[in-house]
Amino acid sequence: MSWRYLERSLEPVLKRAAAEFPAVVLTGPRQSGKTTLLKHLFGESHGYISLEPPDVRAAAAADPRGFLAMHPAPVILDEVQYAPDLLPYIKEAIDLRRQELGLYLLTGSQNLMLMARVTESLAGRTAILRLLPLSRREAQGEPGKPLPWERPLSQRPSMMAPPSELWQSFLRGGYPELSVEPNRDIRLWHASYLQTYLERDVRSLRQIGDLTLFQNFLRALAARSAQLLNLAELARDLGVALNTAKAWLAVLEATFQVIILRPYFANVGKRLVKSPKVYFSDVGTLCYLTGLKDPEHAATGPMGEAIFETAVLMEIFKTIIHRGQEPQVYFWRTTAGAEVDIVVATGGRLIPLEVKLSATPRPAMARNLTSFLKDLHDHAAPGYVIHPGEVRLPLAPEVKALPFGDL
Helix, strand or coil: CCCCCCCCHHHHHHHHHHHCCCCCEEEEECCCCCHHHHHHHCCCEEEEEECCHHHHHHHHHCCCHHHHHHHHCCCECCCCCHHHHHHHHHHHHHHHCCCCCCCCEEEECHHHHHHHHHHHHCCEEEEECCCCCCHHHHHCCCCCCCCHCCCCCCCCCCCCCCHHHHHHHHHHHHCCCHHCCCCCCCHHHHHHHHHHHHHHHHCCCCHHHHHHHHHHHHHHHHHCCCCCHHHHHHHHHHCHHHHHHHHHHHHHHCCCCEEEEEECCCCCCEECCCCCCEEEEHHHHHHCCCCCHHHHHHHHCHHHHHHHHHHHHHHHHHHHCCCCCCCCEEEEEEEEEEEEEEEEEEEEEEEEEEECCCCCCCHHHHHHHHHHHCCCCCCCEEEEECCCCCEEEECCCCCCEHHHHHC
């Protein structure tokens, strides 16, 4: 069966990196499309070998120089986290051909150990890029679509999907396999993905003896998505040590399963909260972990706001990451309770966004944005209320309501 290829926003960045560096490391969660992307762009110019099979891994470990000679550059080395001892020999091979570029294209689905080894062995010789699951602009065939604050608002907005279709897409998530095969059983796919993730990535990163307890941690974290994270309380509820909970959270962040959103601090004379918030990098994973099966329950149930907020945040995150940039994204909350869900720092300005589940925007929804604009007036740019409806209208001075489809 031939799959429909979906163009990724990262393509021009990846091509440029391969033309400027001897090596490129493409990281990201399992099944985010790393291998497909590299084969699509470089399949004709580069050889390919996966380091995941145990016999291939053993051959690479037994004779690294011989292995690299057998698979000469230019080559794609897939899942390089399974053979990190190859990296010093890749450095050696690069140094023998220092004037040549795009020799080694490496993929890896673990950030923690892999990045430490890459930094140690290939410093100055490699570009490091991340590929997350599909953004909506990629899934809809608009990979180069700018964010709302980067384009004139007179520009015609995207067509909005009907509510049931929008929430069904949230249940599905952004993994390419589910996007190109819409008839797949969503829950079965996510269950298999989670099991593979637990067995392959988690076990190899940390000595986690009780996978069931770790799975309970995942589900408890999902239930707290988009909320201020009190890790001590979560650890107490699960009956694990705080340091264990911290280590597990680090594993989830290192394997690209969660994003830790930190509060924005500025000296505005107000007491601000210091706790971070946690979001799952795939909204489909979040829906699966919280037991949601149908669009209506997802939209109207207690997790509705967290799901929609996750979808908005990750669309921004993915769009920026797939440009090869590091997102400067925060939230803002005072101890008095005023909160702005998302603050994007770009071009020396702060773009505040509020996420509302109601499809009927009202001026009252702009209250926290107005407070933010007043407190940070020297740095703040006009704000947006993002909602799941179709209405675009001003809600207050410097605050506009925008449909999610416009994002």
